[in-house]
Structure formats: structure tokens, C-alpha cells
Amino acid sequence: MKNITIKIQTTSNPSIIKFEADSFLTQHQSFEFNNIDEAKPSPLAQQLFYLPFVKKVYISGNFIAVERYNIVEWADVQEEVATQIQDYLNSDGIVIKEATPSKKVPVTVYAESTPNPSVMKFVANKKLVTATFEFPSIDEAKLSPLATELFHFPFVKNVFIDENYVSISKYDIAEWNDITMELREFIRTYIENGKEIVSPNANVVLEKTQEQLDANFEALDDTSKEIINILEEYVKPAVASDGGNIQFESYNADTKTVKVILQGACSGCPSSTFTLKNGIENMLREMLKDKVQTVEAING
Template sequence: MHIQTQPTPNPATLMFQPGRPVSPERTYDFDNPDDAEVSPLASALFSLGSVTGVFFGADFVSVTRDPAGSDWATLKPEVMGILVDHFASGAPLVRGETETAPRIDENEEDADIRAQITELLDDRVRPAVAGDGGDIVFHGFQEGIVYLKMQGACAGCPSSTMTLKNGIENLLRYYVPEVTEVRAV
């Protein structure tokens, strides 16, 4: 198995592309070993000690390291070994269901607005952030405010605030005039 690696805008995160589907149905984001217990792969990655985040995208795994821990020169081969072992074993990516964050209480009258927002996010934003090793999850729209959660390489990225405010907020405000602000969850 040949695994390609790609840097992300977040210097603490590398994207690993195994050349096969990872989680095509939905994304998974683990930010601590306790949450990762449902995933044999995420648990194995956290066991390396320097890993502080694991994200599964459709065809990639993003791994975030503790800047005070091992450097990528040391950690990268260990991560690649775990990925090869996992995919060769045929073990499941996740056992059982994982919890999703609750959505913001929403007004039913805003259903059309939410549909416009999710369509823009799915068509224009999510593919771009997936290319950087992350994802953005829509958590709701209330009183003009769009609530989003940054995941994977996007969570904790130095440019994530600029991405939310200058990129996504401007895009949504342009196409959906009811949007006045975008906030991170």
C-alpha cells in the first residue's frame, strides 16, 4: 500500500491519503483518546503519545500532533505504519455509532434558508477544506447567525478564523442575505 502525505495549512497537521476510501459516508473527528475508543484506527494513532487529533475524511486521514511532542520526521513513519496495518487487517474504522454535536435550536420558518446554506457549504466550501485535510459541519442557523464547526486540519489552524470570517461568512452573506454572521461552535 502506498500512502501519500500532504501538508495542510495547519502546521501541526498532516494529511495521509491511502489511495482508497476511508470514510465516504461521513466524517469522524476525534480530539482525545477517550472519544477515539470507538475507532481501532484512531485509538492506535493516539497511542503514539504525540497525537492530539485524528480526523477521517472520505479518502484521507488527518493527524494532528502536539507541537511539544515528537516532530513529523519521527512521527510520520509511525503513523504510516499504523495506517498500513489497519487497512491490511480489514478492521472496521468505527465500532458502533458516535455522537454528533447537537444542532442549534432552529425556527421552522428558516428551513429554506438552512437549505440554501447547506447547499453552498456542500458545493463550494466543504470540497475546498477537504483538500486541506478538514471539514466544516453545519450546526444551525438562528437569528441571522450561522453556526459551524471546523474539524480535522481546520480545527486549531492559525487561519481558521480568517477562513470563517473572510471566506465563508462573505460567501454566505453574498448568496443568502439573511445571514449576518458566521460563528464557530
């Protein structure tokens, strides 16, 4: 039994709703079906067309977008549709039949330097994962075929994968000038060929499904929740642009100490200590007043 969660996302078109999953449904392929006959390659789309208000079904990456006829409003039926999709996926329902010929997805990848001289960020024009993943070694990369292959390059030290990019940490034996083009082309070709980035069950194994994350969050004390919300809103977007991530680890109310895990380009970065002390620590002390005194970092 799978454990996929579906979230409802509105779009700029009031006739179209996106049903977003916390894991990938297709291998970077996109499919559009205008009626039940066209939907033969997709048993899921065919089931949706049995709903009388469904006009068009679009399946791509980690979401299903459905366009409705004007006989209903989404507000009246979207929860029911979300539940139907979620139940279908969790009972091992087929999204796309394997016999369906796949087209190569045109992919672009560009390399971007980070504040950490040991880390380069490779940004794709496609969504790669639905959660963050860090792999410090090939032994720990079993859940990611992409990371496993990257570790076959002798200079790759660490692989961090976020929404649409891969941050790679290198050993000092190589210079970025000599290896960036090779890595960029390897990643681009890998994605373009529709290969698996992370295993379908990676979110469940690493407790990264939305359901598991929500349960872990709700189990925390109120101050820890406040800290996480501040990190999510003010800190993570900034460090993500630099190819890294800062993850909440713990809060000690007695010592007023917050521990965070530095991942990707943040891990081992010479400027991360400055950022931690002068940025995050000051922000938490200011916003949470007497609840936080010190922030300590653990390299991921």
C-alpha cells in the same frame, strides 16, 4: 435490527448498477461471483442470483455491484433489487461467510501537509469510511479501533477520519519530520491487514446514517437548508483537500448569525479565521443577501 440504507448509483456501464450502503459490508475485501455456485461464500450474492436477470455480482467495501442480462432494463427492477438488498442487510443477513480466506489489499498511503502546521493528512488509495468522524481523545474514540490505536502514540492529539484519509493533530512535543514516516507506515499496515476503521454501528450511534442525516436536514428551516447546501457545494470540497471539514451547527434568524464547527485540519488552524471571515462569511452574505450577517466558528 440494523439501520442500513441503500442508494442506487449508475455506472459508466449501462448493464451494471451499484447499490451503495451507508456502512461497510466487507473489511476492505473485494469479491466477484459469476454464478450461484461461485457465490457459496456469500449468502447475499446467492440470493441475488435467484433473480433471473442477474449475470454477475461484485461485493467490495460499502457497495454491491450487479451486472444484468439484457432481458430487463435496470429502470424496471433497480428499486426492487435495492429494497431486497436493504431488507436482507437489516435483518442481519450474512454478506460474506467468515471462513472465506481474506487477501491482503495492496494499500498505498501518502502524507500531505495542511495549512495547519499541527496537522498532517494521510491519504489512502482506498475508501475508509462513509461519513466523517472526529475523535478529540482516546475516551471518545471507542467507536474507532483505528483512532484508539493512533492515540497510543504519545504525540497524537486529535484524529479526524474522512472518506479516504486520516488527519492527525499532534502535540508540540514532536516534529513532523520525526514522526510522519512512522505514522504513515502504521496506517498503511493497519488498512492493509483489513482491520476495522470504525465500528459497524458507529454511523447509527453518532446519527450519521443517511436516513438520520436526511431527517435532521428536513427538520431545519429553509435558510438553514440553503446554508448547508452552499457549504456542501462550495466550501467542503476545498477544506477536505486541506484535511479538514466545516460542519453546520446553527442559524439564528434574529441575529443573522451562522455557527459552524471546524474539524480536522481546520480546527485551531491559524488561517481558519481568515478563511471564515473572508471566504465563507462573504460567500453566505453575497448568496443569501440580508439573511446572513456573521459567521462564528467552534473548534471541533
